[in-house]
Amino acid sequence: MSTDSMYRLLVTIAVILGSIIYGFFINSLARRITARVQNRMGPPLKQPFIDVIKLYSKRTFVTHGIMQTLGPILMLTGIISTLILIPYGKGYLTLYSSNGDLITILYIMTFGQLAMALAVGQAGNPYGTIGVARGLTRMFGYELPLILALISLIALNHSADVNVIIANQHGGIANWNAFRHPFVGITALLAMLGMMSYQPFDNASAPAEVASGPITEFGGKFMAIMMTTNAMFVVAKLALLVDLFFGGASNIFILALKIFLLYLYPLFVGLVFPRFAMEDTFLFFWKWPTLIGFIGLAIAIF
Amino acid sequence: MGFSKLTETKVLLKQYFKDIISIEEGGEQRLIIDLQSKDITSMINHLKDFMDFKHLSMISCVDWPEENKFEIVYILTSYSKNIVLMLKTKIDRKNPKLQSIMSLWPQAVTYEIELNEMFGVFFEGNDRMGEEFILEDWDDIPPMRRDFDSLEYANKNFKFRDERKDKKIIREFISEHYDEWRKK
Amino acid sequence: MDDLKRPTLDSDFTCDMAFNKITKWAQKNSLWLLAYGTGCGAIELSPTMTSRYDWSRLGIRGSATPRQADLLLITGYLSTKTLKRVIRSYEQMQDPKYVIGFGSCTINGGMYYDSYNTIKQLDLYIPVDVYINGCMPRPEAVLSGLAYLKDKIGDKKADGWIKYKQNFEWYRENQKKILKSFNGDNMPDKYNW
Numbered sequence: 001m002s003t004d005s006m007y008r009l010l011v012t013i014a015v016i017l018g019s020i021i022y023g024f025f026i027n028s029l030a031r032r033i034t035a036r037v038q039n040r041m042g043p044p045l046k047q048p049f050i051d052v053i054k055l056y057s058k059r060t061f062v063t064h065g066i067m068q069t070l071g072p073i074l075m076l077t078g079i080i081s082t083l084i085l086i087p088y089g090k091g092y093l094t095l096y097s098s099n100g101d102l103i104t105i106l107y108i109m110t111f112g113q114l115a116m117a118l119a120v121g122q123a124g125n126p127y128g129t130i131g132v133a134r135g136l137t138r139m140f141g142y143e144l145p146l147i148l149a150l151i152s153l154i155a156l157n158h159s160a161d162v163n164v165i166i167a168n169q170h171g172g173i174a175n176w177n178a179f180r181h182p183f184v185g186i187t188a189l190l191a192m193l194g195m196m197s198y199q200p201f202d203n204a205s206a207p208a209e210v211a212s213g214p215i216t217e218f219g220g221k222f223m224a225i226m227m228t229t230n231a232m233f234v235v236a237k238l239a240l241l242v243d244l245f246f247g248g249a250s251n252i253f254i255l256a257l258k259i260f261l262l263y264l265y266p267l268f269v270g271l272v273f274p275r276f277a278m279e280d281t282f283l284f285f286w287k288w289p290t291l292i293g294f295i296g297l298a299i300a301i302f
Numbered sequence: 303m304g305f306s307k308l309t310e311t312k313v314l315l316k317q318y319f320k321d322i323i324s325i326e327e328g329g330e331q332r333l334i335i336d337l338q339s340k341d342i343t344s345m346i347n348h349l350k351d352f353m354d355f356k357h358l359s360m361i362s363c364v365d366w367p368e369e370n371k372f373e374i375v376y377i378l379t380s381y382s383k384n385i386v387l388m389l390k391t392k393i394d395r396k397n398p399k400l401q402s403i404m405s406l407w408p409q410a411v412t413y414e415i416e417l418n419e420m421f422g423v424f425f426e427g428n429d430r431m432g433e434e435f436i437l438e439d440w441d442d443i444p445p446m447r448r449d450f451d452s453l454e455y456a457n458k459n460f461k462f463r464d465e466r467k468d469k470k471i472i473r474e475f476i477s478e479h480y481d482e483w484r485k486k
Numbered sequence: 487m488d489d490l491k492r493p494t495l496d497s498d499f500t501c502d503m504a505f506n507k508i509t510k511w512a513q514k515n516s517l518w519l520l521a522y523g524t525g526c527g528a529i530e531l532s533p534t535m536t537s538r539y540d541w542s543r544l545g546i547r548g549s550a551t552p553r554q555a556d557l558l559l560i561t562g563y564l565s566t567k568t569l570k571r572v573i574r575s576y577e578q579m580q581d582p583k584y585v586i587g588f589g590s591c592t593i594n595g596g597m598y599y600d601s602y603n604t605i606k607q608l609d610l611y612i613p614v615d616v617y618i619n620g621c622m623p624r625p626e627a628v629l630s631g632l633a634y635l636k637d638k639i640g641d642k643k644a645d646g647w648i649k650y651k652q653n654f655e656w657y658r659e660n661q662k663k664i665l666k667s668f669n670g671d672n673m674p675d676k677y678n679w
Contacts (some may be wrong), residue, residue: 031542040536041543050545053512054556060580062553127551208521212550219553220580437603438567439666445602453600459664460606463594 012084016232018252019083023231024048026260030267033091037271039228052227058220072218072225078112079229083236084108084183087162087243089251094163101160101172102150105240112229113139116214123217134278135204141285142194142201148293149188152300153177153244156184162240166248178245183296185245189265194281195237198265198270201281208274238262307383308333311353319345326377332386339374339391341403346376346389350406355380355387362415363421365448370395372423376403393423402428420446504587513556515583520555521548522575525562527588527622528654534625546632552578557635560614562622563591563604566664569611573661576612583647584635587617588628596621610660613646 028045035042063069085105087094100108117136120128154160156177157168169175178185194201205213215226238259242249246262249255276284311332311445320340328334337345349355359377366373369392376389393400402411402425412435414425419435422444434440443450466472523531535541535548549555552575564572576585587608590596595606608614615638618631638644650657662668 035540035542038537040540043542043545043547044538047516049513050516051518053508054516056579057512059510059582062578062580207550212554215554215555216551218556219551223554281582421631436565436567438570442602450602452602455602456595456600456606459602460595461610462599463607 001252007092008095010094010266013288015088015095016080016083017032018192019232019235020228022256022259023233023235024052026234026263029260029261033264034271036170044073047282048227048231052224055220055224055227060220060222062219063219063222066242067122068217068222071115071122072222072229074115074119075112075223077227078108078115079232079236081108081111083232086236086240087166087248088239088255089249093252097162102154102162102165102244105162106147106150109237110139112233120214120217125211125217127211127216128214130210131204131216133208134206135214137278138194138204138281138285140281142191142289145187145285145289145293146191146195147298148290149184149191150292152181152184152187152297155297155300156181162243164208166243173247176245176247179298181296183292183299187289187293187296188241188245190292191285192237192241193266194285195267196234196266199264200270200273200276202270203275203278203281205273205297235259305447308385311383311385314353314467320347322394324431328388331384332388334388334390339393339400342374342376342389342391343403346378346403346406349378349387353380353457355385357381358403358410359386361410361417363417363446365395365421365446366392367395367448372398372421374400374417398423399426401426402431404428420444422447428469489544497608497667510640510642515545516634517544517546517557517584517636518549518555518658519546519557520552520575520579521550521560522572523561523569524560524564524572524573525560525589525591526557527561530622530625530628531559531561534628539625539629541629541632544629544632544636552576553580553613556583558583558585558612560587560592560608562589563596563598563601564608565603566605567603569605569661569667570667573612573665581647584615584639585612585646586635587614589623592617592622593617593619605664611657612641613650613657613663615644636660 025045028043028048030045032042034046082105084095085097085100085108087097113135117132119131153165157165159165165177169177169180173179178189197204203209205215210216215223218226239255242255242262244256246258249258308327308331312327315325315335316322319337319341321338322334323338325333325335325453333341335345355378357379359379362375362377364373364375371392372395373390373392377386378387378389398421400423402414404414404425404427411430414428415430415433415435417423418425418431419437419440424430437445442455445452445455454470505671523529533539535546546557552558556579558572558576558579560572576583585608586592591598591604592608592614595601595604598604599606605611616631616635618627620627623631635644
């Protein structure tokens with residue numbers, strides 16, 4: 001193994017661990033902010049870490065079959081694959097992003113959710129099945145505008161390589177894709193509301209409506225893996241959006257700041273709007289964001 | 303000045319049903335009708351179809367062990383006449399049977415299976431009769447009958463906690479010290 | 487009560503000795519409770535969780551399913567029909583798990599002392615770690631009970647779940663006295679649904 005690939009591997013491990021820690025950190029900040037909005041104290045900042053340690057220290061291990069055990073692990077695999085295909089900066093921080101383009105990332109991103117769906121199917125809990133059906137329906141909803149926005153980006157940059165898209169945004173805020181191509185930016189930001197599974201689009205895991213949705217039958221260590229995965233997934237999704245629409249980042253601190261600021265947007269939207277019904281969710285995504293997305297695509301092509 | 307709707311209803315019912323035992327006003331816009339158990343289904347049918355009593359409020363039961371009777375009570379409401387109507391009938395306590403009104407109001411099923419469980423009244427024509435409603439694994443006489451001793455049953459089946467070992471009566475202890483604690 | 491075995495730390499239960507300090511700290515500071523209002527006491531939980539008293543600052547959170555929960559709150563009277571479901575939920579929870587008996591009904595029947603349909607002593611059927619008395623206990627009392635449970639977990643004295651496992655036959659006999667259908671053959675051997 002050459003020293004170059006050695007360094008790359010070390011940076012990859014650091015990024016994976018860092019994304020877990022940073023994911024938990026912004027999660028707990030979000031819980032604090034939610035609490036302050038609701039005039040509460042909120043949990044301490046270390047709360048998600050305590051929760052995860054507690055879940056890993058659970059003694060019982062209930063499983064209904066091999067697929068339920070494998071599901072969360074496959075999900076973790078999918079998220080790590082997504083994570084290492086996204087560039088986080090320059091040099092070694094581009095990780096393995098030159099090995100796959102935007103289309104690969106999109107493909108691998110859904111892998112984890114499909115593995116999850118299989119695992120829930122074996123667990124056999126009716127609430128879980130409803131949750132998965134809702135989650136996949138929502139995914140169909142938001143992926144149309146999201147992919148419209150990404151196709152527009154590819155057409156504008158004549159490349160599906162994330163690194164090229166970042167390089168083209170060089171030189172000030174005005175050159176960021178979100179501002180230079182406002183229709184594309186708006187479409188992506190609306191689709192992002194669905195991606196983040198916050199209110200008003202939290203109908204998959206709708207608390208108190210369908211128990212806790214897909215994760216109903218998963219407790220203890222499964223739940224711990226899922227919480228870890230979620231933290232990584234949030235960071236991966238936000239980092240991708242920052243790279244594509246907000247000019248990327250030259251170092252890790254600017255990236256962290258941009259990720260946090262971008263995270264606040266679905267959080268505050270979620271605090272204002274109550275949960276949508278499933279059909280309204282679907283209609284919403286296929287109506288306005290799709291329309292704006294088509295306009296953006298037309299402008300990008302002609 | 304015509305008759306009030308209450309008087310009108312009263313007169314009409316007396317005309318149609320000669321066998322009514324008694325019919326009286328039980329307060330403002332309230333009628334209490336006492337009738338024989340064989341008439342109850344036809345009466346309710348008539349009230350619902352021709353006299354606009356569309357709403358079934360509840361079905362209840364009263365135990366009269368002295369007379370050896372169960373008294374079944376139906377409460378109907380009419381929104382157009384603004385009258386609440388109470389239909390009462392007495393049936394034999396040994397063999398309590400009555401016709402179900404499930405075909406008129408589907409929600410009556412729930413009341414009927416509850417009465418079956420709590421009093422042992424059997425409603426003919428209700429296909430969910432005998433279903434477990436609240437009491438699962440019940441093996442005593444129906445608990446709402448007045449000859450059922452609840453405390454005796456509880457003493458027999460449940461274990462109460464022993465009293466405190468130091469025999470202290472907490473309530474008195476608190477009331478003695480309440481004032482001095484409050485000053486703190 | 488006296489004929490119960492005191493829980494001992496068997497080899498089964500010492501597997502996490504090495505990480506004991508960290509896990510105890512985590513288990514104590516993160517309690518997810520099963521949002522299953524069995525009686526009138528559940529009405530006191532709303533003020534306890536919302537902005538006035540806010541239990542989330544103590545690391546307490548509701549969870550929708552027993553699989554994810556650590557803490558079962560029996561809020562008030564428990565009818566025999568509910569007891570069946572409570573036992574089932576309790577079996578579904580994952581170790582380590584804790585139970586709080588809430589209100590005087592769980593202690594000695596309370597105002598339902600002569601009811602044919604409510605149980606009188608909760609700890610005959612499932613192990614109880616902490617009792618909060620009162621009818622109903624105020625949110626302050628609930629929070630103090632939860633704080634007491636946290637201390638107990640820290641001192642490794644909240645061992646109800648070990649007691650349940652080691653005295654399973656005794657608990658099962660008590661359950662069968664009340665719940666006749668638990669005598670049937672279609673029951674799982676060691677419950678654990």
